Amino acid sequence: MSTATLSLSELTAAATNAAKTAAAASDAERAAWLTAVADALDANAAELVEIADAETNLGAPRLTGEVARTTGQLRLFARVITEGSYLEAIIDHGDPGATPPRPDLRRILRPLGPVAVFSASNFPFAFSVAGGDTASALAVGCPVIVKAHSGHVKLSERTAELVAGALRAAGAPEGLFALVSGREAGTALVQDPAIKAVGFTGSIPGGRALFDLATSRPDPIPFYGELGSLNPVVITEAALAARSGELAAGLAASFTLGAGQFCTKPGLVFIPAGTGFAAEVAAASKDKPGARMLTHRIAEAYPGGLHQFAAVPGVKVAAGTVEQDAAADGAAPVVFSTSAATVLERPSELLEECFGPTTLLIEYTGAEDLAAVLAKVPGSLTATVHAQPGEEVTSLVEQLSGLAGRVLFDGWPTGVAVTWSQQHGGPYPATTSLFTSVGATAVRRFQRPVAYQDAPEAILHPALRESNHLGIPRRVDGELVLP
Structure with a gap:
C-alpha cells in the first residue's frame, strides 16, 4: 500500500512497529538497506536531476554532483555501522572484592525510535528526502518520516518512491520510511507521541517554532535544527x-x-x-x-x-x-x-x-x-x-x-566534506545542539545510552558479549580494545 493513502497516525504507528525490527536488525542488514537506496538513486540520477533542476534552478552540473554526494554519504553510513565504534560499547566487569562491591556494567548506544526529518530548500538531495538526516537515522535503526519541502515537492515524491522501493526490495520492514507534505502535517509530526527526535534544516523562525513545539511536548524530544549562520x-x-x-x-x-x-x-x-x-x-x-x-x-x-x-x-x-x-x-x-x-x-x-x-x-x-x-x-x-x-x-x-x-x-567555508571527522554544527542559532549533521558522528543524534547491570549474556546486544564476535572496537575495564 502506498504511504500516500495513509493518515499521519497510521504512518507513525507503522514506524513504531518497524522500529522494533530495525533495532533488532544487524549492522550488516541495515548497511545493505542504505546501499540499496544509494544504488537506486544512482541508477535514476538523470531523471532526478531533471526534476530537481525544473524546481530549484540550481543547474544540472551542481545537482548531478549533489546526487553523488547524497549516495556517497549513504554508503559512508553503511561503513560507519559495520565498523562498529558508533555503538560506543563499554564493558566494566564486576568486582565483588571492591569497596564497595562493583557490579558488572555494560553500556551501549541504542536507537531512539521513529524520527521526523524536515527537508531543506537549498540542498534538494543532500539535505532532503534521502539526505544526511535520513541516512544517519536509518543507519542506527530509526524509522524516518520525512516532511517534504514545498520548494521541490515533485522531486521529493519521486525520491521517496525510489527510497521506499529500494528498502522494500532489500528486505527492510514496512513502515521504515515515509513522506508527508504540508505545513500542518509537519507541525503534527513534531507533536506526534510516536516521534522521538526531529532533524531540521531551514530558517531561524521556522526552526525555532518547531523547536519550541518539540521541547514543550508532554514528553519533550530532541530537536536537531540547523537554522542560520554568518560564518x-x-x-x-x-x-x-x-x-x-x-x-x-x-x-x-x-x-x-x-x-x-x-x-x-x-x-x-x-x-x-x-x-x-x-x-x-x-x-x-x-x-x-x-x-x-x-x-x-x-x-x-x-x-x-x-x-x-x-x-x-x-x-x-x-x-x-x-x-x-x-x-x-x-x-x-x-x-x-x-x-x-x-x-x-x-x-x-x-x-x-x-x-x-x-x-x-x-x-x-x-x-x-x-x-x-x-x-x-x-x-x-x-x-x-x-x-x-x-x-x-x-x-x-x-x-x-x-x-x-x-x-x-586559509580556505573558504563553502564546501562541507562528508567524512568521519566533519563537524557541521555550532552554537545557537547555527544549530540547536552540539552534534554534527554531516559526517560519521551524525548518527549520535539518534541514539541514547543504555547500561545493563549484571545482565545474562543471552539478552545482551552482541557488541556487549564477552566473545566480541562482531569484531568491533570496545572499551573493556577502562582499556580501549581494538579488534
Missing part, C-alpha cells in the same frame, strides 16, 4: 599585504557560489582598516552574473535584506546595487562595508543573515577591536582565519573556536 572570516594585515588579490578572488567565488544560498556562505569578513580590499572584492565580483534563486519567495526577499543593510548609518555599498529585482532578473552580488564600531553600535541590524549573494566587510583597527566585535557574533557553523605562516593567532583561533563548530585556515 565569520578574519583576514590579518600580513595576509592581506601578501595576497590581497588572491583573497578577493576567493571571497568573491565563495559568497556568490550557488547564488549565496549555502549555509556556510562567508557573510562577515573582518579586514584591517585603511586598505583597498573592498575595491578588490568589488572588482572580483563585478562580473559575477545574477543567478536565479531557489524559490520565488526567496528571490523576493533578497532585495529587502539588502535594503535593510544599506539603510544602516555607517554602512556603504562597496559593489553592486540594492536596487534589483531578483525574482525577475536573478540575484546579483552585493558587497557592503562598514566598521567594527558601527557593528558594535548596531549588532541586531548588522549581525543578521541575508540569504543570497552578499557579504559584509568589517574593518577593525587592532586585536582588541577585533576581539570586541567578534564577541558579538552569534554562533556559526564555520569560522575562517587567513594569516601568514608564523603569525601568532592562538587567541584569535580560541575565540573563533568558541563561536563555530569548524575553524578553517
Whole structure:
C-alpha cells in the first residue's frame, strides 16, 4: 500500500512497529538497506536531476554532483555501522572484592525510535528526502518520516518512491520510511507521541517554532535544527599585504557560489582598516552574473535584506546595487562595508543573515577591536582565519573556536566534506545542539545510552558479549580494545 493513502497516525504507528525490527536488525542488514537506496538513486540520477533542476534552478552540473554526494554519504553510513565504534560499547566487569562491591556494567548506544526529518530548500538531495538526516537515522535503526519541502515537492515524491522501493526490495520492514507534505502535517509530526527526535534544516523562525513545539511536548524530544549562520572570516594585515588579490578572488567565488544560498556562505569578513580590499572584492565580483534563486519567495526577499543593510548609518555599498529585482532578473552580488564600531553600535541590524549573494566587510583597527566585535557574533557553523605562516593567532583561533563548530585556515567555508571527522554544527542559532549533521558522528543524534547491570549474556546486544564476535572496537575495564 502506498504511504500516500495513509493518515499521519497510521504512518507513525507503522514506524513504531518497524522500529522494533530495525533495532533488532544487524549492522550488516541495515548497511545493505542504505546501499540499496544509494544504488537506486544512482541508477535514476538523470531523471532526478531533471526534476530537481525544473524546481530549484540550481543547474544540472551542481545537482548531478549533489546526487553523488547524497549516495556517497549513504554508503559512508553503511561503513560507519559495520565498523562498529558508533555503538560506543563499554564493558566494566564486576568486582565483588571492591569497596564497595562493583557490579558488572555494560553500556551501549541504542536507537531512539521513529524520527521526523524536515527537508531543506537549498540542498534538494543532500539535505532532503534521502539526505544526511535520513541516512544517519536509518543507519542506527530509526524509522524516518520525512516532511517534504514545498520548494521541490515533485522531486521529493519521486525520491521517496525510489527510497521506499529500494528498502522494500532489500528486505527492510514496512513502515521504515515515509513522506508527508504540508505545513500542518509537519507541525503534527513534531507533536506526534510516536516521534522521538526531529532533524531540521531551514530558517531561524521556522526552526525555532518547531523547536519550541518539540521541547514543550508532554514528553519533550530532541530537536536537531540547523537554522542560520554568518560564518565569520578574519583576514590579518600580513595576509592581506601578501595576497590581497588572491583573497578577493576567493571571497568573491565563495559568497556568490550557488547564488549565496549555502549555509556556510562567508557573510562577515573582518579586514584591517585603511586598505583597498573592498575595491578588490568589488572588482572580483563585478562580473559575477545574477543567478536565479531557489524559490520565488526567496528571490523576493533578497532585495529587502539588502535594503535593510544599506539603510544602516555607517554602512556603504562597496559593489553592486540594492536596487534589483531578483525574482525577475536573478540575484546579483552585493558587497557592503562598514566598521567594527558601527557593528558594535548596531549588532541586531548588522549581525543578521541575508540569504543570497552578499557579504559584509568589517574593518577593525587592532586585536582588541577585533576581539570586541567578534564577541558579538552569534554562533556559526564555520569560522575562517587567513594569516601568514608564523603569525601568532592562538587567541584569535580560541575565540573563533568558541563561536563555530569548524575553524578553517586559509580556505573558504563553502564546501562541507562528508567524512568521519566533519563537524557541521555550532552554537545557537547555527544549530540547536552540539552534534554534527554531516559526517560519521551524525548518527549520535539518534541514539541514547543504555547500561545493563549484571545482565545474562543471552539478552545482551552482541557488541556487549564477552566473545566480541562482531569484531568491533570496545572499551573493556577502562582499556580501549581494538579488534
